[in-house]
Amino acid sequence: MLVDHLLDRLPAERVQLDPAVLVGYSHDEGEWAEHGTPLVLVRPRSAVEVQVVVRACVEHGVPVVTRGAGTGLxxxxxxxxxxxxxxxEAMTAITEINPVERLAVVQAGVVNDDLRAACAEQGLWYPPDPxxxxxxxxxGNVATNAGGLCCVKYGVTADYVLGLQVVTGTGxxxxxxxxxxKGVAGYNLTGLLVGSEGTLGIVTEVTVKLRPRRPVERTVAGYFASVVDAGHAVTAVGAAGIVPSALELIDRHCLEAVDAWKKMGLAVEADVVLLARCDVPGAAGDDEAEAILDCFERAGATWAVRSTDQAEADALFEARRLAYPALERLGPVLTEDVCVPKAAVPxxxxxxxxxxxxxxxxxxxxAHAGDGNLxxxxxxxxxxxxxxxRAQQAFHQIIADAIALGGTVTGEHGIGLLKRDGLAAELSPEVMDLHHAVKAALDPHGILNPGKVIGHR
Structure with a gap:
């Protein structure tokens, strides 16, 4: 029996069978995505223990589903x-931060903000910030190739992953x-694993590159009467050749939900707010902020200003981060994640x-409006x-519209279960065949997160 096998080879505290506990680990935050009932939960502390689990699953023909914090959508x-x-979640060691090579080595369970804080202590910065x-x-960020607020300028997780330690589908x-x-030895298997959502291997350790700590950002805020007007401002910023360090859209529904929850005093006289930041140092940064302000005004902002109150600016960006959990308090939330060319944002x-x-x-x-990720x-x-x-019908209509405008069905949340039909609509049958071939080669027993991304064949 698999459970006996695991208990024979792992410390007993790593193995959890309590049905009440298993329920909490049976799904992520993807509203309305189906989920089953796991046989057992294992919380390893090392790559070797992960290997033990996978080899046991291969031997017994049992699927293994990997999760980090369960924040996926x-x-x-x-x-x-x-x-x-x-x-x-128990694999939380930051084993190295190297200021000379500007890299960090971390176990898979390290929380993003914890890594960023540890890097900041040495004057370094890990940019991906979902x-x-x-x-x-x-x-989890590696599994979905997570992006975030600053990826408009600095890129997504894949742009920072140098190397991985992985347990394969054969153990x-x-x-x-x-x-x-630099390095081009062999195929880019690291890049292949990033964004594969645990279907091609289980990531146990990640080597990421770092950047120097960046200058203090300047913030520009603009109020707009509609999301379309705000979209025209986004296009104007891109057309001006400006690459802000953040360009975020948040509407009145989100701000009101955050305010009702956190009492942050965020009432605004607009249906939509655009928040831009730039981190170019010195006078050039001032010029860039003024150029963004001009784009907002020319696009029809009802009010726009370069913020001189850092606390107020930080509160608005904090509201952006809190929007999803705030809206969850109102009822079930089905989250979209389409990305279109910047010119198609309006x-x-x-x-x-x-x-x-x-x-x-x-x-x-x-929205991460600056790179078209809505x-x-x-x-x-x-x-x-x-x-x-009705919401599910709207969900599928939005996916179809994104594809029709030259976009993609997911910018950073991944395919998982909710976007499998969208993936098949976006990719040709020949390309889907390539995906299935890769899956069969790297997971020949079909045990790694089965049914996700490309589904079964």
């Missing part, structure tokens, strides 16, 4: 019936990638508004099955 960490849920950074883990413990600034925002009207669904909007949040009353069905 696509069902990518959801259990299947009878599986082992492998949680990396809104879930206070809770999400580096392993081998291998190292991929490099520590050097049209995509207009189509999101149309989807809300077509299906009579409340849709709040937050997060419409579809909110339904608890227990209202008809509203839920």
């Amino acid at each position: 696509s069902g990518g960490a959801n259990a299947v019936d009878g599986c082992v849920v492998l949680s990396t 809104a879930s950074a206070p809770w999400s883990t580096i392993g 081998e413990l291998v190292r991929l990638g490099r520590r050097t600034a 049209e995509m925002l207009a189509r999101i508004e149309k989807a809300a009207k077509d299906h009579d669904v409340l849709i709040a909007n937050i 997060h419409p949040l579809l909110i339904t009353p608890p227990g209202d099955d008809e509203a839920r069905a």
